[in-house]
Amino acid sequence: MDLTEKWQSDDISALESLFRQYREMVFKTAYLVIGDKEDAKDILQDVFITVWKSRSTFDPAKRKFTTWLHRIRVNQCLMKHRKKQPPRVSLEEVRDSGLDLPETRDSQLPEELSISKWEYEKLVAAIDSLDGKYRPVLILRYFSELSYDEIAHVMGIPLGTVKSRLNCAIKTLGRVLVNEERKEVTQ
């Protein structure tokens, strides 16, 4: 019997194991969407209370457990529905977090392409300023690494809407960066 089968057979210790396995994912995704640590903590608790209460509704033949979990998390975030300022990060905090930022445009980020410190700061600000309907889709794709189909299911929106929102979100971020660059040049 695997973990989800045990959990679906009313084994509360299996719920605890699932919690320990997925708590970071749920908490951090909720934090990125909501922008408040305390709210994200409440959402994490509410999500796993719902996971326990709704254990009979999960069908492993239809969806992955993580997709089902994300859907509950999205619903809890919507229920919270408190529009707060999204998290803002200073460069000092970035360095404190242990991730190296490149000194110049040509140096490499931990991922494959390069981005300057300036671009990074502007990008964080641009993500913060994104419209509420684009932000969750962006986070589900580029943080949670869900497929378009999974995002459509989790958000309860058509696949075409996922495509257009992601397209629009990435292009908006690009426009913000270009505008910021122009401002700097004219100053």
Place this chain on the structure above:
Amino acid sequence: MKCKDVNELLVPYLDGELSKEEREVVELHLSTCPGCREELEALATIKTGTRQALKVMAAKVSLPDQSWEVIEQRLVSKRRPRIPVISGAKSKLRGGIDMIRGRLVS
């Protein structure tokens, strides 16, 4: 296909979310259009930067340790059977205590 139409497909192209046919159309257009190739490169940079920025924003917060205990408590308190409150029990108890106290004083 025109640049405007291809442009709509560039983000899903980068995300590997196009059908085989769509991908072939995009690649054929890219092979002949330097403008769209440049756009693709810019979008790829933003996409990678976005991924990185989100990772760093998430790395900034850490999860409190006591979360499971709180959940367990909430689940247990919901499962515990309710004890019926006997009407007037509290005031009767208070009266008994007062009576004992009165006797002790006297």
